[in-house]
Amino acid sequence: MxxxxxxxxxxxxxxxxxxxxxxxxxxxxxxxxxxxxxxxxxxxxxxxxxxxxxxxxxxxxxxxxxxxxxxxxxxxxxxxxxxxxxxxxxxxxxxxxxxxTIPNYASPDAPVGKEDKDSLAIKFVGEPPKFNFKAKDHVELGESLDLLDFDSGAKVSGQKFYYIKNKAVILQMALERYAMDIVVKHGFTPFITPDIAKEEILNGIGFNPRGEESNIYTIEGTGTCLVGTAEITLGGYYSNMIIPKEKLPIKMTGLSHCFRREAGGAGQYSKGLYRVHQFSKLEMFIYCTPEESEKFHKEILSIEEEIFSGLNIAYRIVDTATGDLGAPAYRKFDIEAWMPGRGENGEYGEVTSTSNCTDYQARSLNIRYKDDDGKTRFVHMLNGTAVALSRAMVAIMENYQREDGSIDIPKALIPYCGFDRIEK
RNA sequence: GGAGAGAUGUCCGAGAGGUCGAAGGAGACGGACUCGAAAUCCGUUGUAGUGCCUAGCAUUACCGAGGGUUCGAAUCCCUCUCUCUCCGCCA
The missing domain is CATH 1.10.287.40 (Serine-tRNA synthetase, tRNA binding domain)
Known part of the structure; x- marks a missing residue:
């Protein structure tokens, strides 16, 4: 707060x-x-x-x-x-x-506006692929290549659950390692985090675990919830602690499952893997001094770009409008990747998001550092997606599809996969 | 899951209803001694909140967390959490 x-x-x-x-x-x-x-x-x-x-x-x-x-x-x-x-x-x-309920102060540089369309696309990178055939979406590709099974997911677990099968499993693991290697190269300490967190931590990060609109699954009678992102567990890691200044910045990256209720999230734009109840994600997290948070926000964004441009997928960067910022965010940048199967003839779809939450979460979670003058101050906390695996899979499958229905593996992932194409 | 032990300030550790914000030690900081250092000696050394005549003063809270007993609780009682030891179960 x-x-x-x-x-x-x-x-x-x-x-x-x-x-x-x-x-x-x-x-x-x-x-x-x-x-x-x-x-x-x-x-x-x-x-x-x-x-x-x-x-x-x-x-x-x-x-x-x-x-x-x-x-x-x-x-x-x-x-x-x-x-x-x-x-x-x-x-x-x-x-x-x-x-x-009072939101964080928004950055004076964030565009002011009510919703998505008021956000500014501030940068375009790469060219969307031109197919001389009608592009399929990842659901169609996934089913014909026996990579994704939504029907069994629905039968066993419910709507918006799915099984990943065959080479798509290897592809997802390859993506995980690929992104992890890049992030670790930039000095982030790797973590595999708990998938469950206490409500007080959720609250501190700015998630509301209760109520109709909550996107969080609570585990009845335990005071805990399934995490919607590793941001929660990485951000809770230093709760109620005073961090010595010389340890800052602390850069962590955490792999976790992410669970989201997504009540009412059906429809054409939520199709297939795009909006699901469970996915895996590698998240970046930084604790730093107030003076440095804007700098590190840019760094996280540039690592996100490195990961996506390394896959050779066209994307744009969006500077999120005030009306679309989460309450804890001071400023937020999203990367939207080109998804050929989205909408009529392909559209950009959100694949990463990075927020500078300044001291908003730190104040609720009581995370401080001792400054040079001996005073304790709240740290600044930033988060950003390294790779949300399900959405990255959507982008790869759709961008790398071939006319015969097979899917090429992006060059950067071939060494991690051990194969260069997925075909029937 | 069962049995037992424990949790006190930056750290170690005493404390067993009022004299306890908390002995003693370590550490850190300041000073004395020294050409300098070590040793020694002296002193200082928690956090958060509120008020005010705001470089200060007053006051409140904090001894794992939350309740209770009492005029009064670090100290007694209850519940919970975590840690350790042993047993059981298990990837």
């Missing part, structure tokens, strides 16, 4: 930010709760001081009457204090829940 001490001093800025993001947050109501909370906090602390004072008077020897009087006084303070504390804890909870 943002620094709630700034609700009044940065009032106009916060209001504008909420409006720019087309969110519905009642800042004045939150400030009213905060004022009330401070008032009750002060009253509570005054009572506690009185209780401590009364108790302190009883340390030495006292005659019976004086002692009895003090005990009576202590008892009455205790009753009064219990009421105040109950009120305070209600207010604390209300305030925290409300404050959490």
């Amino acid at each position: 943002i620094d709630t001490k700034e609700l009044k001093s940065r009032y106009d800025e916060i209001k504008k930010n909420i409006a720019d993001r087309y969110m519905n947050v009642d800042l004045d109501a939150i400030i009213a709760i905060q004022d009330e909370r401070y008032k009750v906090l002060q009253e509570t602390e005054a009572l506690r001081a009185k209780r401590n004072e009364t108790a302190a008077k009883m340390k030495g020897k006292l005659d019976a009457d004086a002692r009895a009087a003090l005990i009576e006084e202590g008892k009455s303070i205790k009753t009064e204090l219990a009421e105040k504390e109950a009120r305070l804890s209600t207010l604390d909870q209300e305030f925290n829940e409300a404050a959490r």
